[in-house]
Amino acid sequence: MPTSHPSGWAHADGALKAPPWLRQPGDPNHLVPLLWPLTAEKVDGVLHVGGAAVPDVVAEVNTPAYLLDEDDFRTRARTFRDAFADFDVYYAGKAFLCTTLAGWVQEEGLFLDVCTDGELSVALRAGVDPARIGFHGNNKSYAELRRAVAAGVGRIIVDSFHEVDRLVQITEGRAGEPVAVMVRVTAGVEAHTHEYIATAHEDQKFGFSITGGDALEAVRRISAAPGLDLRGLHSHIGSQIFDSSGFEVAARRVLALHAQVAEEVGTAMPELDLGGGFGIAYTTQDDPADPAQLATEMAKIVDHECRALGVERPRLSIEPGRAIVGPSMCTVYTVGTVKEVELDGGARRTYVSVDGGMSDNIRTALYDADYSCTLASRHSDAPPVLSRVVGKHCEAGDIVVKDEFLPGDLAPGDLLAVPGTGAYCWSMASNYNHLLRPPVVAVREGEVRVLVRRETEDDLLATDMGAHA
Structure with a gap:
């Protein structure tokens, strides 16, 4: 992790520069309302959408999952x-x-x-x-x-x-x-x-x-x-x-x-x-x-x-x-690994790997699209660290969020939520690497309803004629 500097993280020796539009937040737990569904809010650091706490929704449907308000x-x-x-x-x-x-x-x-x-x-x-x-x-x-x-x-x-x-x-x-x-x-x-x-x-x-x-x-x-x-x-x-x-x-x-x-x-x-x-x-x-x-x-x-x-x-x-x-939908992932990688010149990048990726959001790889994300399962007092959120596919270009400031104590098991995924994410989803397509879950006034269920291994193998021999 870069050393501290009086003028901020980006001025420290070995720091990796954020893109010009991405400002280091004073509080990495904060939500930018413009990016999220109208009902989204943090309660003691836990993301709520449609009146439902995201960890509670995940307990029902697992991750990755699309949450539709x-x-x-x-x-x-x-x-x-x-x-x-x-x-x-x-x-x-x-x-x-x-x-x-x-x-x-x-x-x-x-x-x-x-x-x-x-x-x-x-x-x-x-x-x-x-x-x-x-x-x-x-x-x-x-x-x-x-x-x-x-x-x-x-x-x-x-x-x-x-x-x-x-x-x-x-x-x-x-x-x-x-x-x-x-x-x-x-x-x-x-x-x-x-x-x-x-x-x-x-x-x-x-x-x-x-x-x-x-x-x-x-x-x-x-x-x-x-x-x-x-x-x-x-x-x-x-x-x-x-x-x-x-x-x-x-x-x-x-x-x-x-x-x-x-x-x-x-x-x-x-x-x-x-x-x-x-x-x-x-x-x-x-x-x-x-x-x-x-x-x-x-x-x-x-x-x-x-x-x-x-x-x-x-x-x-x-x-x-x-x-x-x-804006009505966000995607929730579980963090699997967190890795710091040293780059040329001594800069370091933090890679956060989640349990989805380009099979549920191809837009970053296809269009070089930018996304945001937030820690959804708890409050963190750790300082923000410039991070890259990546998927679990066998592709170097399997990137979900290219640049985001996330709490420095992010760890396996934490939940991350990516806003703005209602358009073209589920529609363009695939079974690349034989991953199962996530469910679409509607949330309203605290109630959770599955609109499109998660695929199963039986779905995956249903058209593989050798599997039925």
């Missing part, structure tokens, strides 16, 4: 619903989806966006009204589209000419109302985010290019199909976005096409979807926008462009996922 999720869903009262708000199920949560989405008055046949299955099993479901995806098969049409999905967002052709075949001669369709377009906007989650620039797999003319051609083909009802254009510029500047550029380009379609094709499209991608705070360096502020700014942007183009404002929709479920 039901009241937090519902509150954030209502906040978006009310802030965007003049919009249709679609919860993006790819962030996290299970049948119980799909029911919460419907109960709170939101629509639901799915992007695979599996997500559609969850939504239908949950009893979600198909008319309130949107179906995304860049490679929807004939069978998937046929099922979506048969189920009465409220809108299908087409992403290629092949999908247009498939829908024309499926709806040809079909009785009943035409199938509602939106056209996903790429607006050529570079969102200030990771390359893999920026989705509106030209060189990527999603949507029809506006500048290349494919978007207009897709509109023409859909307009000519009697079984299809062209509802509007769809634009999604990326993820983890903190302001409306990118939406402004995208809206300008998409609405220009909207006006062009009305003039040249003679089709007045009644809707426009501006996508999602609203960011959340994973660490203190993040400053997410308030939903009400975003709603006001986005409405002004669209109104301004519509006036300039001389067209009526279409019905708007958005698709928040991460911004609703992301």
